[in-house]
Amino acid sequence: MLTIEMLYPEIANLHGDNANIGYLARCLPDARVVRTGLNETPEFVSGKVDLVYLGPLTEKGQIRAIARLTPYKSRIEELIHSGTHFLFTHNAMECLGSRIVNTEMNYDLPGVGVFDFSSEVRMFERYTGKVMGSFDGVSQPIVGYKSQFSMVSGSPEIPGFMTTTRGIGRNPTTRVEGVRVNNFIGTSLIGPVLVMNPHLAEWLVSSLVPTRKSELALKDFALAAYDARLREFQDDRTWSSFERVTR
Numbered sequence: 001m002l003t004i005e006m007l008y009p010e011i012a013n014l015h016g017d018n019a020n021i022g023y024l025a026r027c028l029p030d031a032r033v034v035r036t037g038l039n040e041t042p043e044f045v046s047g048k049v050d051l052v053y054l055g056p057l058t059e060k061g062q063i064r065a066i067a068r069l070t071p072y073k074s075r076i077e078e079l080i081h082s083g084t085h086f087l088f089t090h091n092a093m094e095c096l097g098s099r100i101v102n103t104e105m106n107y108d109l110p111g112v113g114v115f116d117f118s119s120e121v122r123m124f125e126r127y128t129g130k131v132m133g134s135f136d137g138v139s140q141p142i143v144g145y146k147s148q149f150s151m152v153s154g155s156p157e158i159p160g161f162m163t164t165t166r167g168i169g170r171n172p173t174t175r176v177e178g179v180r181v182n183n184f185i186g187t188s189l190i191g192p193v194l195v196m197n198p199h200l201a202e203w204l205v206s207s208l209v210p211t212r213k214s215e216l217a218l219k220d221f222a223l224a225a226y227d228a229r230l231r232e233f234q235d236d237r238t239w240s241s242f243e244r245v246t247r
Contacts, residue, residue, distance in 0.1 A: 001030065001031070001032050002028060002030065002031040002032070002050045002208060002209065003031065003032045003033075003034060003043070003047070003048065003049050003050050003051075004021060004024065004025070004028075004031050004032070004033045004034070004049075004050065004051045004053065005033075005034045005036055005042060005043050005044055005049045005051070005052050005053065006018070006021050006033065006034065006035045006036065006053050006054075006055075007036050007042060007052065007053065007054045007065070007069075008036065008037065008038050008054065008057075008061075008064075008065055008068070009035050009037075009055070010037060010038065011038065011057055011058070011061040011064060011065070012054050012055040012056065012057050012061065012065065012092060013055060013056075014055065014056035014057065014058070014090065014190075015055075015056050015090060015147070015190040015191075015192070016190075016192060017055040017056050017089050017090060017190055017191070017192045017193075018055050018192075019192045019194075019195050020053065020055070020087065020089065020192040020193060020194045020195065021033060021053055023192070023194050023195050023201065023217065024051075024194060024201065024204070024205070026217035026218070027201060027205050027214070027215065027216055027217045028205060028208065028209065031050075034049075038064060038068060042072065044072075044075065044076075044079060044084070045072055045075055049079075049084065050084070050085060050208055051084075051085040051086070051087065051208060052079070052084065052085070052086045052087075053086075053087045053088070053089075054087075054088045054089075054092040054095070055089055055090070055092055056089060056090035056091055056092060056190065057090075057091060057092060057095075059102060059105060059121060059123075059149075062091060062092075062094065062095055062100060063100075063107075063109065065092070065095050066095050066100075066109070066110075066111055066112055069095060069096075069112050070112050070113075073112050073113060073114060076096070076112070076114055077114055080114070080181055080182055080183075080184045081182065083182050083183050084183060085183040085184075085185075085204070085207065085208060086183065086184040086185065086186070087185050087186075087194075087204075088184075088185070088186040088187075089186075089187060089188075089189065089190065089192070089193060090148070090187075090188055090189070090190050091119070091148065091150060091188070092186070093152075093178065093179060093186030093187065093188065094111065094119040094150060094152060095111055095112055096111060096112045096113075096114040096115050096186070097111040097112075097113075097114075097115050097116075097117045097118055097119055097152070097154065098110065098111055098113055098115070098116055098117065098118050098154070099111055099118040099119070100118070100119050100120075100121065100150070101118065101119070101120045101121065102120075102121035102123070103120075103121075103122070104121070104122070104123040104124065105121070105123070115154070115158055115179060115181075116154050116155045116158065117152050117153060117154025117155065117158060117170070117179075118152070118153060118154055119150045119151065119152045119153075120150060120151055120153070121149050121150040122149055122150070122151075123149050125149070126147065126148065126149055127146055127147070127148055127151070127168070127172070127242075128145075128146065128147045129145070129146055129167055129168070129240065129242060129243035130143070130144070130145055130146075130166065130167050130233060130238070130239065130243055131143070131144050131145065131146055131164055131166065131167030131168065131177065131189060131243075132144075132164065132165055132166040132167060132233045132234075133162040133163050133164035133165050133166075133167070133175070133177060134162055134163050134165065135161065135162040135200065136180075137203050138197075138199045138200050138203050139199070140197075140199040140226075140230070141165070141230065141233070142162050142189075142193075142197050142200060143196060143197065143226075143229055143230060143233045144187075144189035144190065144191045144193055144196055144197070145189065145190055145191060146167070146168070146188055146189060146190065147190060148188055151170065151171035151172070152170040152171060152188070153170065153171055154170075156174075156176070158179055158181070159179065159180050159181060160176035160177055160178055160179065160180060161177055161178030161179060161180045161185050161186060161187045162177050162178065162180075162187070163175050163176060163177070164176075164177050164245070166233070166239060166243065166244075167243045167244070167245075168243070168244070168245055169245065170188070172245060172246050173245065173246060174245065175245055177189075183207065195222070196225075196226065196229065197226065198216055198219065198222035198223055198226050199226070201216060201222075202214050202216050
């Protein structure tokens, strides 16, 4: 049986992003969804899990998630290398980096250290805007939103989740957004990204169950909503001067 593990839903639940798993479960009705609490050992540590999900957290929630995940760094690296699927949205991705620096809250803490990037939190410099870009494997553009205090910087050798055509990437100086290593996807987009991008959801379902024809839940509604959103994103009049990469 295909197993999806949601990590720490009691604290990783901002922006409605847990609807990513609600929608994925509708697309894969035979899947088993495991909700792992903060004080529980993740199932991926010793069992077979097909997708590991972590959603957006507060800044204090990031610290708690890092503390829980750090003992399993080697296991996470092993699973990524072997092709296990991961989906980390918004600032959850930052937990797996090398450092999180927050000058306003006066801390500079190591992350889990799976990826060689750091994030800097600036509580009074929130970035809010739209993003549109291309994802290898999906012919239609990815669309979404960002609302974040932190920016990610690090090795340019880390492959991105997507390349933005509008809006910023990991930070305002790059078009590379998020992280994609094998079947690990980390993105700063909120939305939730799978609900907003049914073509991406269909790709993920096909990747999780390659032997079965993927079938999206509520497909007609999902595609109609996406088409309307894409028309808005393709309209230059809806974009602000702030929603751009600066060199």
